[in-house]
Amino acid sequence: MKFLIIGGDAAGMSAASRAKRTMPDLEITVLEKTRDVSYSACGMPYNIAEPERDIEELVVRKASVFREKQGINLLTGHEVTLISPDTKKVSGLTDKGNDFEVSYDKLFIATGGTPIIPDLPGFDHPGVFALKSLDDGRRIKTYIKEKNVKKAIIIGMGYIGLEMCDALRNRSIEVVMVKPGPIFLPWMAEDLSDVIRSELESHQVNLFPGHSIQKLSLTDGRFSLKCEDLTLEADMILAAIGITPNSDIAQQAGLGISVNDSIAVNQKLMTSDENIYAGGDCADAFHVVTGQKVWVPLALRANRAGWAAADNICGKNALLPGIAGTAVFKVFDLEVARTGITEKEAIEFGFDPVGVAVKTRSRAHAHPGSKTIHIYIIGDQKTNRLLGVQMVGNEGVAHRINAAAVALHGRMTVEQFSETDLAYAPPFGPVWDPLLTSANLLLKKLKK
Amino acid sequence: MKFLIIGGDAAGMSAASRAKRTMPDLEITVLEKTRDVSYSACGMPYNIAEPERDIEELVVRKASVFREKQGINLLTGHEVTLISPDTKKVSGLTDKGNDFEVSYDKLFIATGGTPIIPDLPGFDHPGVFALKSLDDGRRIKTYIKEKNVKKAIIIGMGYIGLEMCDALRNRSIEVVMVKPGPIFLPWMAEDLSDVIRSELESHQVNLFPGHSIQKLSLTDGRFSLKCEDLTLEADMILAAIGITPNSDIAQQAGLGISVNDSIAVNQKLMTSDENIYAGGDCADAFHVVTGQKVWVPLALRANRAGWAAADNICGKNALLPGIAGTAVFKVFDLEVARTGITEKEAIEFGFDPVGVAVKTRSRAHAHPGSKTIHIYIIGDQKTNRLLGVQMVGNEGVAHRINAAAVALHGRMTVEQFSETDLAYAPPFGPVWDPLLTSANLLLKKLKK
Numbered sequence: 001m002k003f004l005i006i007g008g009d010a011a012g013m014s015a016a017s018r019a020k021r022t023m024p025d026l027e028i029t030v031l032e033k034t035r036d037v038s039y040s041a042c043g044m045p046y047n048i049a050e051p052e053r054d055i056e057e058l059v060v061r062k063a064s065v066f067r068e069k070q071g072i073n074l075l076t077g078h079e080v081t082l083i084s085p086d087t088k089k090v091s092g093l094t095d096k097g098n099d100f101e102v103s104y105d106k107l108f109i110a111t112g113g114t115p116i117i118p119d120l121p122g123f124d125h126p127g128v129f130a131l132k133s134l135d136d137g138r139r140i141k142t143y144i145k146e147k148n149v150k151k152a153i154i155i156g157m158g159y160i161g162l163e164m165c166d167a168l169r170n171r172s173i174e175v176v177m178v179k180p181g182p183i184f185l186p187w188m189a190e191d192l193s194d195v196i197r198s199e200l201e202s203h204q205v206n207l208f209p210g211h212s213i214q215k216l217s218l219t220d221g222r223f224s225l226k227c228e229d230l231t232l233e234a235d236m237i238l239a240a241i242g243i244t245p246n247s248d249i250a251q252q253a254g255l256g257i258s259v260n261d262s263i264a265v266n267q268k269l270m271t272s273d274e275n276i277y278a279g280g281d282c283a284d285a286f287h288v289v290t291g292q293k294v295w296v297p298l299a300l301r302a303n304r305a306g307w308a309a310a311d312n313i314c315g316k317n318a319l320l321p322g323i324a325g326t327a328v329f330k331v332f333d334l335e336v337a338r339t340g341i342t343e344k345e346a347i348e349f350g351f352d353p354v355g356v357a358v359k360t361r362s363r364a365h366a367h368p369g370s371k372t373i374h375i376y377i378i379g380d381q382k383t384n385r386l387l388g389v390q391m392v393g394n395e396g397v398a399h400r401i402n403a404a405a406v407a408l409h410g411r412m413t414v415e416q417f418s419e420t421d422l423a424y425a426p427p428f429g430p431v432w433d434p435l436l437t438s439a440n441l442l443l444k445k446l447k448k
Numbered sequence: 449m450k451f452l453i454i455g456g457d458a459a460g461m462s463a464a465s466r467a468k469r470t471m472p473d474l475e476i477t478v479l480e481k482t483r484d485v486s487y488s489a490c491g492m493p494y495n496i497a498e499p500e501r502d503i504e505e506l507v508v509r510k511a512s513v514f515r516e517k518q519g520i521n522l523l524t525g526h527e528v529t530l531i532s533p534d535t536k537k538v539s540g541l542t543d544k545g546n547d548f549e550v551s552y553d554k555l556f557i558a559t560g561g562t563p564i565i566p567d568l569p570g571f572d573h574p575g576v577f578a579l580k581s582l583d584d585g586r587r588i589k590t591y592i593k594e595k596n597v598k599k600a601i602i603i604g605m606g607y608i609g610l611e612m613c614d615a616l617r618n619r620s621i622e623v624v625m626v627k628p629g630p631i632f633l634p635w636m637a638e639d640l641s642d643v644i645r646s647e648l649e650s651h652q653v654n655l656f657p658g659h660s661i662q663k664l665s666l667t668d669g670r671f672s673l674k675c676e677d678l679t680l681e682a683d684m685i686l687a688a689i690g691i692t693p694n695s696d697i698a699q700q701a702g703l704g705i706s707v708n709d710s711i712a713v714n715q716k717l718m719t720s721d722e723n724i725y726a727g728g729d730c731a732d733a734f735h736v737v738t739g740q741k742v743w744v745p746l747a748l749r750a751n752r753a754g755w756a757a758a759d760n761i762c763g764k765n766a767l768l769p770g771i772a773g774t775a776v777f778k779v780f781d782l783e784v785a786r787t788g789i790t791e792k793e794a795i796e797f798g799f800d801p802v803g804v805a806v807k808t809r810s811r812a813h814a815h816p817g818s819k820t821i822h823i824y825i826i827g828d829q830k831t832n833r834l835l836g837v838q839m840v841g842n843e844g845v846a847h848r849i850n851a852a853a854v855a856l857h858g859r860m861t862v863e864q865f866s867e868t869d870l871a872y873a874p875p876f877g878p879v880w881d882p883l884l885t886s887a888n889l890l891l892k893k894l895k896k
Contacts, residue, residue: 042873042879047814060813298872300869300872303880320867325869326869327873330873366495396846396847398877399847399877402847402850402851403847405868405870406854409858412857421771421772421773422850422854423785424747425778426491427494427846
């Protein structure tokens with residue numbers, strides 16, 4: 001059987017390796033557009049933060065390992081431009097300008113996403129970056145060094161924008177952040193996002209939400225970014241306003257399309273064509289809280305989708321229940337985490353949400369070094385189900401969120417979650433874990 | 449209505465405060481044997497570790513606050529010696545030698561536990577300590593200072609023994625640990641307990657499991673502890689071989705008794721007498737994994753039991769599902785955590801357990817500062833349920849265990865747990881969280 005994979009990043013290479021382990025005789029071909037496969041994309045901001053670290057450290061497994069040790073036919077520099085489901089063939093162009101055509105029995109589309117760059121004058125300059133591919137990382141690192149960048153503008157205030165803000169400040173580069181939307185972090189309760197805003201401001205980061213971007217120009221090697229009511233100057237520009245799923249070839253092939261133009265897949269990762277699977281940043285998923293389709297491009301989901309698609313192609317029956325939308329990032333001295341849905345999303349999906357903000361401590365009463373933990377927890381007044389948790393603090397946030405994520409998978413009520421037996425020792429938290437304290441308070445509000 | 453509480457520590461004072469908030473007119477009396485109420489018992493080792501810290505810092509709320517601000521009739525120095533369920537009265541003796549008698553409509557027994565001191569010659573010396581009450585903490589701190597203690601013997605290798613070992617080493621006191629049982633940490637997989645053993649040894653702690661204790665003698669102010677095949681010398685002795693539930697008065701009153709002589713209660717915390725509730729270290733609980741009765745004296749459980757008993761006494765219907773046996777402690781640079789049951793316990797309760805030991809990393813590929821995390825995960829081959837997780841590492845253990853604890857409450861299978869959406873960012877873990885890696889490996893073993 002011929003198993004063809006389009007895309008050699010997290011989802012694609014996970015699928016290739018998994019399928020090869022399960023069925024060593026499977027004929028596996030991977031077509032990757034760039035020259036890079038299997039690297040830690042999420043590690044890039046942390047690597048960029050440190051000039052002396054080599055960005056090639058982020059390569060997890062070299063192409064040669066996949067080819068020689070695993071026996072996977074990995075073709076880099078191969079961009080697929082057409083999928084023909086009727087003839088079970090894909091075709092495209094290599095980076096050397098040659099046409100190619102490959103046939104398949106089963107196809108896995110793992111084309112990932114493309115960062116959004118404003119479609120405005122001046123944004124085609126080489127000093128304008130996004131951060132998605134390893135090559136983006138390389139180019140940013142080289143540019144900062146060669147141009148001796150002193151000031152950067154980050155457009156967007158999402159996870160990557162904030163991680164890159166931290167990275168650039170670590171290199172003493174002045175940072176301003178700007179975005180069209182009026183709210184700093186719209187997915188987060190204001191009590192918590194205010195904590196992050198203060199942290200950024202205490203690191204001399206200027207934030208300008210609510211300014212639409214109009215034009216970028218370059219004078220004497222310095223960018224001038226014209227926004228609504230504002231003009232900002234800098235040596236480099238980072239666009240961090242999100243990505244779009246690479247679903248064009250899937251759409252042209254007539255496959256079903258879903259939320260945010262992602263490729264629609266079922267719990268088996270199968271598209272509307274039974275011989276074609278899709279996973280990772282190009283495809284959708286089910287949300288365990290809403291039960292509905294959602295598009296959340298995150299790394300674990302991509303790896304897991306690769307495995308599940310491979311398992312199904314190898315004749316197993318792997319069903320992915322879905323995602324909880326769990327995420328964590330570090331920004332300066334803060335850990336920021338979330339899982340589940342926001343109140344706004346809850347209303348859209350027919351819940352009757354109520355939330356409470358709680359300020360509690362990271363260590364026990366009288367234990368030295370205790371820090372504040374801020375939690376926002378959301379429950380449903382109709383069913384009493386836990387819907388989501390957000391958390392910000394200097395310590396004890398990153399892994400704590402996972403208890404709430406598991407509760408969402410278990411479709412627990414707030415009461416059930418409040419009754420869970422969480423670990424306690426004075427260096428790690430109060431007797432009542434911050435999550436339990438927040439659940440107890442939410443419970444009171446739900447019972448009213 | 450007269451609500452009487454025996455015991456003024458975690459369970460008792462939680463119940464008193466909770467009941468008073470719910471029903472301000474309730475006539476609440478608390479009878480506490482000692483002079484101390486509401487202190488962080490678990491904080492004592494960490495306080496003892498630092499000579500300059502005042503142990504009175506551990507008092508969470510003073511007796512006067514309960515009396516004057518909350519209107520609770522709190523009587524310290526009142527030891528109850530008899531409960532008379534027929535007449536609904538309790539009687540006893542004050543520490544000034546006066547008899548007392550108090551009547552009740554509803555009674556909550558929160559008498560806690562008593563540390564076990566070997567019933568052997570020489571153990572009645574004031575240089576022999578256990579660590580349970582705040583007064584124990586005070587006396588240990590004073591003794592170390594006044595006698596200029598240079599070397600201590602800790603009998604027992606449980607949580608408190610290990611925490612106290614760390615505390616004493618922090619004060620440059622030489623420590624040897626001895627116990628009769630042959631296995632260092634019998635509740636932990638050997639791959640993991642070996643890591644803790646090495647940590648102790650690297651801090652110059654000598655461990656002597658498998659030596660029964662025979663006699664303690666004192667010569668020229670120095671203890672000599674005679675054990676089987678071994679004689680140890682030291683300036684002080686700490687007995688940390690566990691506690692027994694204070695259930696004597698409950699037994700004498702004819703109440704039902706359970707595991708380890710703890711007081712039997714139902715999910716409402718009600719004893720075999722409908723007017724008498726019990727909770728905290730003196731009472732039993734249900735285990736969420738086995739569904740059976742268990743006796744695990746831990747702080748969160750005590751606080752929660754106090755609340756639930758108060759709620760039921762105030763006419764609410766509060767049912768506690770039970771405990772998962774989640775615990776965490778710090779020993780030197782290690783975080784040690786567990787939840788659920790061991791393989792040995794699993795066999796006793798009719799499961800068909802299988803476990804795997806996994807060594808993984810605390811941070812992502814190529815992220816600096818990554819440490820090893822050791823996990824042991826146990827599942828049931830009959831039902832595929834997750835049964836327990838143990839974890840040891842320098843970071844990322846204490847809160848990570850809670851995700852597994854919530855999965856146990858949700859009665860998840862190993863597969864369901866392996867599919868949960870846990871948070872990922874390079875500073876906090878690999879893409880596949882160590883818990884997921886361990887669940888994935890266990891899943892393979894279960895599917896065989």
